[in-house]
Amino acid sequence: MFDTLWYSRKLRVWVAQIALMGSLAALIWWIGGNTAQNLTERGIRTGLDFLSRPARFPISETILHYSPEDSFLWAFIVGLANTLWLSALTILLATVLGLALALARLSAHPMLSRLAAGYVTVFRNIPLIVQLLFFYGVATSVFPPPREAWTPLPGIYLTLRGAYAPDLFLSSSGSWLLAAIALALILTLRIAWRWPTGKALLPLPARLCAAVALWLGASIAIWHLAGRPVRLEFPELNGLNFRGGQHLSPEFCAIILGLTLYTAAFVGEVIRGGVQAVSKGQWEGGRSLGLSERQIMFRIILPQALRIIIPPMTSQYLSTVKNTTLAVAVGYPELGLVVNTVINQTGQALESILIMLGVFLTISLSVSALMNWLNARVALVER
16 A cells, blocks of 8 residues: 555655645745744834825826825825726727837838838837836926927927816716717717618718718717707916916826837737738638728738737736836836835835735736636637
């Protein structure tokens, strides 16, 4: 019996795994005990009771309401909200720009293709931190003062104090009206798209244009009848600065521009590689059916390329979330900057760093789970 157990490969594997896990647990226990003893000897307080105390420091730019009288816990939440907002906006803009870059690189037009290749080469080979500092320097030194603001579009002003743009003002019933109008647009386009071909008097593009025109007219009528609960508030020059509208600080402009341009270069290459991995026979089959190049790309090639694009795109999105911590270099108050400030205020470095690690681990796992779910939806299923 003992000989059988001694020569059992399965038993040896289990013993090795148990020994490894035991050694790892013992190491973690030793590090934790050693750390606690050193902190006690030096009189350093530990614990999370500081989270309920007033923060007593300002946060320059937030998407959630915050005041210095709020707790440290709320300061962490505000920094997390800024991080999530910055990550989501960067991912959205970089994906759209990356798709345009990929299509430009695949274009048969030589100048367009070379310009896109030059863009990718430049932005992929310059460190992100250098790009952020460059854009921040441009935002704070090249642009004029408010009285001499540049106006690239009506209602949009570029100054050394940031960008000013129209802001959407909603009354108490405005949000419900806006949601109803958006839902009506989706239903109108869906009906126009799926209208039976035999009963259609107009081709698909004309039906869609007519549906949008009908929706627009009905929305304007409802908006007037509801007392205009939704309107745009435009910035106006008042004294030495603009008042009203939406203000985007130089820090936010620098970080969103730098992250988007940098990430788009990688996203574009991922999409281009996925498209080129699809068999050329798919193009030939589409042409034999009389489809245009645009129809072949968006109805045949891209749906198949998604199976190749999504796995590397997941890694790119995760890198984008982690790259938001570089916003501290230009002074945008994301979670990293808030954590640094909390450490300076309280001295609770270990707890603050652990909170930051846990938050980013949770965000990364959530993004991975979402992308894995999407990858499973588009994967080929063999029966």
